[in-house]
Amino acid sequence: MTTDSQRALHPVQLANGTLVHPGADRRLAVEQWLLSTVRDRRMAHLEWKQHHVAMLPLGMLFSAVRIPGRLVQAVAASTDPVDIDAVLEETLDGPVICDPYGPRYYALVPASVPRTWQAAADDWRVADVDTLGRGTYLGVPCLDAVSFRPGAASYWSVQMPSPGALCAPLAVARLIAAGIHQLGDDRAQWPANPPLTPRTALTAGDS
Known part of the structure; x- marks a missing residue:
């Protein structure tokens, strides 16, 4: 009989047939999936190492929906990134990148969304x-940038749980509609x- 823990240890198969296991190696699988969008992986790795952000092309494996901070903050009823990140994880259940200087949020969605959701x-x-x-590029943070840090260019508001796991377009549309409402x-x-x-x-400022 197979237990839940045994099922959780099944390896992940990459596009090239390589098998990697969960845990630390799952992060490697996500990294390799993201880097498969570029020809020069070494350069992207160098960008992550030096700048903590790599410019990756959109429209191949994934696209993005850019959402202004005020819409997301309206849904979360907060400007605290911890609150916002929790709401995004619950409502979208898919990877989201935050540019804290906008602030702007980029929900990663299937590559076809800009075409199939054109009217919306x-x-x-x-x-x-x-x-x-x-035709567009997105600054994708290194995979260990998973929380807001003053001075950081961007971070994963919601991490990508596994290669190819993206936000459902309908969930993104509902979030946008809720923010507008x-x-x-x-x-x-x-x-x-x-x-x-x-x-x-806020706490430090009040003391």
């Missing part, structure tokens, strides 16, 4: 939401994207 994407642009696919109909009165404010920083 046209409607979203008035809310400063955009779909990014072929929370902000109300008068888009001219929408606030700018408030900066991320960790609760620890």
Whole structure:
């Protein structure tokens, strides 16, 4: 009889047929999957090492939906990145990259989304939401950048759990709709994207 723990130890097969095991090696599998979008993997590795962000092309294995911080903050009812990351993990159940200087969030979705969701994407642009696919690049943080750090260029608001595991487009659309609903109909009165404010920083400031 196979136990749950034994099933969890099954290896992951990469596109080239290589088998890697969960745990630390699963991270390697995700890394290799991401790097399969570029010809020069050494350069991407060097970018991760030196700058903690590598520019990867979109529209091949995955695309991205760029969501302004104010929409995500409206859904989370918070500007604390810990709160926001938890809400995104629960609602999207897929990888999300945060650019804290926007702040902006990039939900990684199937490569076909910019084409198949074109009508929705046209409607979203008035809310400063955009779909990014072929012909664009995204700054993808190294895989150990998994929490907000002041001064960091970007981080994984929600980590990619396994190679090819992406956000469901419908879940992303529902998140965007919820954020627009929370902000109300008068888009001219929408606030700018408030900066991320960790609760620890608030506590330190109050002391």
